[in-house]
Amino acid sequence: MFPKRFVLKRLLLLVPVLIGVATLVFSILHLSPGDPALTIAGERASQEFVERIRADLGLNDPIWVQYIDFLGNVAQFDFGESYVINRNTSVREVLADTLPVTLELALYGQLFGILFGIPLGVLSAVKQDTITDHATRVGALTGISVPIFWSGPLLILLFAQVLGILPTSGRISSTYNVAAIRVTGMVTIDTLIAGDWEMFRSAVRHMLLPSLVIGVYSMALISRMMRSSMLEVVRQDYMRTARAKGQGAKITVLKHGFRNALIPVVTIIGIQFGGLLGGAVLTETVFAIGGIGTLLVEAIEVGDYPIVQGTVLTFAFLFTLVNLVVDVTYSYLDPRIQQ
């Protein structure tokens, strides 16, 4: 049964958090040094021009009027126009261009983490306290200890420079025009839709290293959670019952253990999605991928405040949404949570 009431309750609880999130972003931008009007007008603009921009932006209004306006705009996903990076373009449009890039990266990273993390965690638990277990655990801890901005460049050096088998940066070879076939904004999917195998191959080759460096982190956390969850489940009474009634050890572990052990892993997948988004900022910088992460870094550097607030709020909304989905999935898998 779908937990309707639970979902409704969780959605209502989100409202104050999201208002808080917007308030925090509003405060951060008002505390930031620099005059937005001057940033837009440029250093050499006349005083009147700067004043006119200031009035247009509503910067002369009392702070609470600006705050209410801001909340109203944010509720409609309206973050204003970019000051510097993409002049006279709405932040929403800029985000629509860059968000799919980051999502694609995060999704492949997540996929990598799940595909390798879950089997490794099960292996580690089944072989508890053996060499395999120790190696997996140390491997996982190493995975979360190595910074993306070190492993990324080293992998580029190895695979792109020394071996020359993978591209160094970007999302697809520059000879292809991705904009022409844009549907979702995710190159691996767009090239598939267009049915161009050469382009698809190029996109996948570009995606391999970034997904690997960002995915290792997820893999480490997922395998660790899977291991401890598995170890807890195998101690349960129903596992003993299953074995007592004559079921083979392998079937018991897979049929009864694995499915129950997956439940807490779902939570960790959601929690570390935030880490994945942070990791995307670093990965995009290292591999020169123009996503929302590189956009944010550039916007902070040049003082493009609407872009900063748009990206930060979008990231926070995404993160909150993913956590909501995780909570709902969790309550669906384990109905005890709903009480």
Added chain:
Amino acid sequence: MSTETLTDGEAETASRGLVDRVRASPFLSQLLSNRLALAGLAIILAMIVIAVYARLTLDLEVISRSQLGTNPNRAAPSLEYPFGTDGQARALLPRVAYGAWYAMLFGTVTVGASTVLGVGLGIVAAYYGDITDNVIMRTMDVLLAFPSLLLALALVSIFPDELGLWRAVAALTLVYTPRFARVVRGAALTVLENEYIDATVALGATDPRVLVRHVLPNCLAPITVQSTLNFGLAIIDLAALSFLGFGASAGTPSWGLMLSNGVSQGLLTGVWWWSFFPGLFLALTVLGFNLLGDGMRDALDPRMREAVD
């Protein structure tokens, strides 16, 4: 017992007392039997020694200054320059060693400040409950709604550039505080259910006394684990902010900045050592804290103690 007039017998009793205490504490004995945790501790101690040694023997001004014309530029690792030299002909070994001091110093301040803030907020929220609890914890929820590195990036922009790494420290302190507040609130709620708390209150103890003398000491274990795990994260996040250009100011021998320069100016022209060694030390240090923190968490979790049949 005064230490100066310790007889052999007393010394033996004292040391046996310590061993007994370690044995009696399931947490410590579990932790000390965990080889990985001990390896982590060894790495951390080694880094502390390097950090202190670098701080005491190296002149920051000398290792930050350009050595173009004096040293060979971008020299590969050799006997004379074990880690090679960078794009300003500075020897990398002393700079990487000094980086350990930066990592430990700024990591300690970040984790220390967020621990103090988080513990204070968490304990107060748990003890007073009601509105206090709601106001504090909902604020923490808002901070936790952001992916941590992104919130840190947004917060960094508030502080002026001149603060260098300190603005990264300030931003990360705010980002980490809610994690401590949550853990401590949970632990404190459990402690507060104990009868000795009611007894202390009945005896007329003041609120601060109950919190500091009775609740806090019983929450120390989860606080320590959380601090250790966050220490690794803090060091990596500080380096990440420097890497993105929002941390250490130019010339500073911080690992993140050296890595950033090494990657952007040296890596693709074959000068791998410029970014390799700072990154290696960074990864090793973080691994040390993660190994130790992970071992501590297992030692605290009673479910991990019993063996599976």
